[in-house]
Amino acid sequence: MRQPSQIEYLYLDFDGFFASVEQQARPALRGHPVGVIPFDTTSHTCVIACSKEAKKRGVKNVMPIEQAKAICPDLILVPQSPDLYRRAHNALCAEISAVLPIQAIKSIDELTCRLDERDGQNPTAIANQIKTRLRENIGTSITCSIGFAANRQLAKMACKIDKPNGITIWHPKDMPTALLSQPIEDVPGIGKRMHKRLMRAGIFSMTQLWHLDPKQMRKLWGNVTGERLWYALHGFDIHAQPSSKRAMFGHSRVLPPDYRTLKNARECSRLLLVKAARRMRRAKLCAGSMFLTLRHHEFRWGKQISLHGIQDDQACLNSLDYMWDIAMATLPKHQKAKLVAVALFDLGSCDERQLDMFVDQDPMREKWETIASLTDRLNNKYGRTVLSLGAWRPPPGGYAGGKISYTRIPSMEDFW
Ligand SMILES: [Mg+2]
Structure with a gap:
């Protein structure tokens, strides 16, 4: 397996996607704490997404409305508009693909691109081109955070480091230092259950996880996923397994x-x-x-x-x-x-x-x-x-x- 010495992947995640799309579509909401809710007919529901202003005030996704209103009384509640989010997603993807081909759309607000050698040498310029395009052609309310690394898994982790509106570059020559300070539960693929299993095995930190060998990882996970994660964390060019048949x-x-x-x-x-x-x-x-x-x-x-x-x-x-x-x-x-x-x-x-x-x-x-x-x-x-x-x-x-x-x-x- 190849271990790239250059940056090869970009991972992009829109910040507070649903709420920022609402702010872009409705100028009156800009600069205010906004919470997106499933229906406007009741107070017995949750905030399903919130704007950066609401996040700053302590509002979190999936927080009951009463609680959100108690900590942020001027929170503006907006019922969801799924069709608007779908159209925004398409418009944003069109802008990004004008800068770089999109390799995979991971969800409504996350995507990944593969960089060629020239782009990989100047990730900051690529990120700025994308951000400028979005700002000029879509608007200033929808921002994104971008991570760069040798492979998609590391780029995804890098992307979450500096939110909102950040750029994080994990160059292979700087690894693993940047990675080792991250909590293990932030590794994509380590869910709550796996995190508990790792703690039972005495693995509490990224440094400990990093120093395991592929065989140990395989054993801990009980399958090849653990071994694949080892290669991903160590910066190898490991591709996602072809997704299994639709279930x-x-x-x-x-x-x-x-x-x-x-x-x-x-x-x-x-x-x-x-x-x-x-x-x-x-x-x-x-x-x-x-x-x-x-x-x-x-x-x-x-x-x-x-x-x-x-x-x-x-x-x-x-x-x-x-x-x-x-x-x-x-x-x-x-x-x-x-x-x-x-x-x-x-x-x-x-x-x-x-x-x-x-x-x-x-x-x-x-x-x-x-x-x-x-x-x-x-x-x-x-x-x-x-x-x-x-x-x-x-x-x-x-x-x-x-x-x-x-x-x-x-x-x-x-x-x-
Ligand atoms: Mg997001």
Whole structure:
């Protein structure tokens, strides 16, 4: 494996993305502490993202509104606008790719670029070009922090060092000094569980972690991930493993407080499922299982069923109805549901599915699948849901599949 002697990667992370996009779009919010919330209908919810002004005052992401307001009384609460964030993401990526090709988009507010030899020799100039472009062509409210290093993992760590609006350069010749002062829980790939496991093994600092050898790391992790991390921390040109096959298509929705009846959750779950099925059909996959989950504080209910490699809305909705009938028959009548989630999984290619004899001979099946593909074409053509099986009534707050997420960049059709 190659151990580069030059900087080869850039990692970029937008600062307080959702809140700064709101400030850019609405000048009245600039310079003020802003907290983005899921709905504006209630005070029983959390700040899901906050501006740098709010952060300075001690407001944190996922902080209950009452608590945030108590420490920052002039906090301006803004309901989320997922479609705005999606458009901002696209506009920002277009500006960055005018400076450097984007190697991978890691989430709605993080991306990575590979540098050629010439760019790698002058990372500060590259970072300034990007920042200037964003400032001049997008605006001054959206800033980013940029890290440079020999590989993507180190660049990502460097990127978090100087927030907001920073530039951090970890040149291979300066390693590992800069790295060793970092807490081990800041290493991408060391989550809470792994951190505990390391502490049990007597590894408390980055210096200790750094001095392990690849075999020890492998043993600690119980798999090759530990060994790969060793090479990453030691500045080798290690590539991310090709992401494994898609595991599921799912959507969940937190229902507004005055909308938490089982009947409303059922209605909402239909829309979530149809949206998940649309995405699944776009990927040309079909589902071998489905689950439905309901949650309300301590209450949790879930049901999972096996399917015969289905992909059309009618088959999906029938299976969902079956699970709901069980839910309705067994749960207390006045049970509330704060969160409803559905997912299609055990995915397989539609061409290779092995059909059950009975299902295979179902003459209606082909018809329903044809209807599903016609529905998709029609909705795509009009850019909204013009045709659906049954009523299409999005819950208050709308956007069944377009809620804000760091990990998945929503596509246009999530908003219909
Ligand atoms: Mg960010």
